[in-house]
Structure formats: structure tokens, C-alpha cells
Amino acid sequence: MKKKLTCILLVDDDLPTNFINERVLRKIDCTEKIIAVQGGFEALEYLKSTDKEKHPQPDLIFLDINMPGMNGWEFLENYNQLEEDQKSKAIVVMLTTSLNPDERDKASEIPQISAFLNKPLFVDGVKKILQEKFPEYV
Numbered sequence: 001m002k003k004k005l006t007c008i009l010l011v012d013d014d015l016p017t018n019f020i021n022e023r024v025l026r027k028i029d030c031t032e033k034i035i036a037v038q039g040g041f042e043a044l045e046y047l048k049s050t051d052k053e054k055h056p057q058p059d060l061i062f063l064d065i066n067m068p069g070m071n072g073w074e075f076l077e078n079y080n081q082l083e084e085d086q087k088s089k090a091i092v093v094m095l096t097t098s099l100n101p102d103e104r105d106k107a108s109e110i111p112q113i114s115a116f117l118n119k120p121l122f123v124d125g126v127k128k129i130l131q132e133k134f135p136e137y138v
Contacts, residue, residue, distance in 0.1 A: 002137060003136060003137050004029070004030055004031050004032050004137065005030055005031040005032070005059040005060060005134065005137060006031070006032055006033065006056050006057075006058075006059055007031060007032065007033040007034075007035060007056040007057065007058045007059060007060075008025055008030075008031045008033070008034050008035070008058055008059065008060045008061075008062065009035050009036075009037065009043060009046065009058035009060070009061045009062070009090070010022065010034065010035065010036040010037070010062050011037055011039065011040065011042075011043040011061060011062065011063045011064060011067075011072070011075065012036070012038070012062070012063075012064040012067070012095065012119070013038050013039050013064065013067040013068060013069075014064070015038070017064075017119055017120050018036040018038075020120040020121070021036070021062060021119070021120055021121045022034050022036060024120070024121040024122060024123055024126060025121070025126065027123060028123060028126055028127065028130075030126070030130055030137065031059070031060075032056075033056060035055075035058070039067050039068070039069050039070060040067060040069065040070030040071065040072070040074060040075035040078065041069060041070050043061075043063075043075060044075070044078055044079070044082070047079070047082060047086050047087070048082065048086050057089075057090070058090045059089075059090060059091065059134070060090060060091050060093065060129070060133075060134075061090045061091070061092045061093070062093050062095050062117075062121065063075060063076075063092055063093065063094055063095060064094075064095050064096070064119065065094055065095065065096045065098065065103055066096065066097075066098065072094060073106070076092070076110060076112055076113070079112070080112070091114045091115075091129070091133045091134075092112050092113050092114055093113070093114060093115040093116070093117055093129060094107045094113050094115070094116045094117070095117055095118070095119040095121070096116070096118060096119060097118065097119055103116075104116050114129075114133060115129055115132075115133075117129075
């Protein structure tokens, strides 16, 4: 039996997208827990939680770029201000529906961003991320 990630955090204001993304992750069966939040503020609150049993630190964060209130870029700025034990060692994957190449270029310049995918998630894209970033789990 393959080893699973402890937790994956989905950060997207679009409920149908979170639903589809959760279904893809459950189909792959790659994690013990999937947490879906509707924005950057909620994601930061989750990461700041001291109850690590109820709120385990994510191994992987799928982060939407364009969200109201706090977009993905702003989330990353705030994420960098968190205490080291709150940041987790998560791999951050940016998600977008945009075709704007400037977003992809900007993402490539930010060290915390490990990959850039179009949304919603699809099985092959997630498996590729897992193979590249978590080879011991595949």
C-alpha cells in the first residue's frame, strides 16, 4: 500500500471548483485529509491554528490566484510573515483559469511556488506534481 500525504489544502473562492478538485484528489487517493477553504484569509487562519490534530499542516497547497478579498499573491505575502511552525513545509501549486502569460512568469519568480496548473485539477496533472515533489508517496 502506498504512503499518503497527511493533508492537502485547497484555497479557492469557487465552491464548484473546490468540489471538483476534492473529487480528483479522492480518486487518486493520495492524502489522508483534504481541507477546502474559500479564500486567503481562511487559509491563513487554518495555518495559524494550534490544534494540529484537527488542523494538520498541509503537505501540499493548491492556491487559486484570482480571489476576492485576498488573492493568491497577497496570500503568499502574508504566508511569508507567518511563524516558521505555521508555514508548514508545504509545496504550493498556483491554480488559475487565466491565459495571461504574465501570471505564469510572475509565479516562476516566487520561490514558494513549485508549480502552476490550470484549474480545475485533473488526475494527470496532480499525479505529475506528486511524482516530482513527493516521489516517496507514488
